[in-house]
Amino acid sequence: MKSMMEWCMGYETCQGESSHPFDQDWNLYWGWEANQSSCDDDVPWWEVEERLARDEDLQQRDMEDEERFFEEEMPDDQEELLTEDDKQFAAHLRRAEAVIKGISDSRKDHFEVVEKKNGKLKLFKSLHGKEFLKLVKKGCDDRCAQLRVVNQNPYVGIYHKVTRKWQYELRKMVEYGVLEGGVTRTVLIMNTVMEDIKAEASRPIIQDFSRRADRAAKDRKEKAISIIDQCFSERARLLVLRVDLGYRKGKFVESEDFLQDMEMVKNEWRIMSDRIKSGKVIPNVMAVFGKLEYGVLAGFHYHLVVIMKGSDHRQDINFAKMVGQYWYSEVTCGEGRYFNCNRIKHLYKKLGIGTINYHEKNKVDALKGVVIDYVVKSDYYMSALLPARKTFVQLSCTKKEKKGRRGRPRRYPSRV
Structure with a gap:
């Protein structure tokens, strides 16, 4: 009798079958050398809708601006394989969404000054703060600016907007771990970045969008x-x-x-x-x-x-x-x-x-x-x-059986 592992190893994939899920998460690393796009002429959909709502007096909007992919086992001539850049790009979008949503839902400061026993100051970063800096360090793919659909996800759009605004400070942060002026100034700047993210995500149109999707x-x-x-x-x-x-x-x-x-x-x-x-x-x-x-x-x-x-x-x-x-x-x-x-x-x-x-x-x-x-x-x-x-x-696909159950009653009470 073959074990499950042995059976699956003998499983033969057919044409049209992927060897990985369509949107699986990966644990990948990118260097800072990846290009961080600094320009984007497209206006996010939520800002367009805000302007329309304001112009047509439909409702009052807060306009404050402070604020398992798949790699297919297919013949080579079909060119179905996604590149490593494709995998990294898809992972970047998922992580940007998760990190920005996590920051926007949190009420605490993500960067703090902690005094060590020897009197020196230390920079403390929350989990979301650490993940944000990891994401920034890995950088953006050129397609973040080239593909129109990328920033249609409001949380991904907020990430790109805020990181472009603070790109100089964030580059210094991921390179040196602290900004000029020491730990105290670093905490002030980084918490301001976090507040920008929260302000963007707290717009009524974004909040309504998120509530509808989650509901x-x-x-x-x-x-x-x-x-x-x-x-x-x-x-x-x-x-x-x-x-x-x-x-x-x-x-x-x-x-x-x-x-x-x-x-x-x-x-x-x-x-x-x-x-x-x-x-x-x-x-x-x-x-x-x-x-x-x-x-x-x-x-x-x-x-x-x-x-x-x-x-x-x-x-x-x-x-x-x-x-x-x-x-x-x-x-x-x-x-x-x-x-x-x-x-x-x-x-x-x-x-x-x-x-x-x-x-x-x-x-x-x-x-x-x-x-x-x-x-x-x-x-x-x-x-x-x-x-x-x-x-x-x-x-x-089946109608509920009206006939009485045959055989012994279930031994255990149903847990469903």
């Missing part, structure tokens, strides 16, 4: 958990698949008409979902849910969860592969790509996919927590580019 993520999670609870009420064992469905490199990136492209993507998803629901892709599907997202390099992609009857099937890796292959060959005619999360489930610290019994609390918690949180998380690019558009999908 939508919370609603999506509640719907997804409801689906899972319904499935467990019908079956004591589920087979859970996680598949990312996307497109070849470059498709839908820097689009001229995002609305038109999204309609094309959603039309293909409608075809895919109808085929799943009818049983043409894989058998005995109980429910499906997932969310459409947009990546600056990955373009449009779906994070998909498929729930099957676990008492009838066990081969989750093969079923997930069948879902991806159907998307690649039948729906997108070779334009699609997919990532099979189930084939690397042995690497997850908290396993919430594969075969899950109702009494396996750790797996159920991981499914409702880690897996669901990842699938329904806020996507600020989609929220900015295509506001008020439905991006979460849910399908109930």
Whole structure:
């Protein structure tokens, strides 16, 4: 009997299958030599909307200005591989969003003067302060200024705006660790930078945008958990698949008409979902849910969860592969790509996919927590580019069984 690791090592990827997720995080390092763009003629969308709101007297706005990507295992002639610069660029955008949002949500000072026992002054940096300086030290890719879509994410836009404003001081800071004038002046300047970030992020239009996006993520999670609870009420064992469905490199990136492209993507998803629901892709599907997202390099992609009857099937890796292959060959005619999360489930610290019994609390918690949180998380690019558009999908593929349960009652009280 082969171990899971040995089985997965013998797994053969097919054309159209990615070896890495569409938006996986990386732990990478860039030198300061990377160019920090100092000019950007494009006005962020939130500032344009603020001006329109002011000019049309729609509402009062605070106008104070102080303020797992994928590397595909494909034939070389298809040129599907992302470069190291691509990976670093995508990681930069995700980290910029996380750091700026963290700073804006914090109420404390991120830089302080601490007196040591010998009377000397020491610079203390909070976790967010350290992460901000790490991000600044790694620098920006030229595409931060070249690609129009980059700063549509308001938190990424705030990062680039503030670092351009304070670029001289920040260069000195990451080079020497302290500014001219010593620790006291360094703390004053760096906390002023932090206040600029908070002021930008506290604009009413940004606050409203963030609340809407985060509230939508919370609603999506509640719907997804409801689906899972319904499935467990019908079956004591589920087979859970996680598949990312996307497109070849470059498709839908820097689009001229995002609305038109999204309609094309959603039309293909409608075809895919109808085929799943009818049983043409894989058998005995109980429910499906997932969310459409947009990546600056990955373009449009779906994070998909498929729930099957676990008492009838066990081969989750093969079923997930069948879902991806159907998307690649039948729906997108070779334009699609997919990532099979189930084939690397042995690497997850908290396993919430594969075969899950109702009494396996750790797996159920991981499914409702880690897996669901990842699938329904806020996507600020989609929220900015295509506001008020439905991006979460849910399908109930089986009707609730009305017949009484057969066999013995469940030994353990349901934890779902």
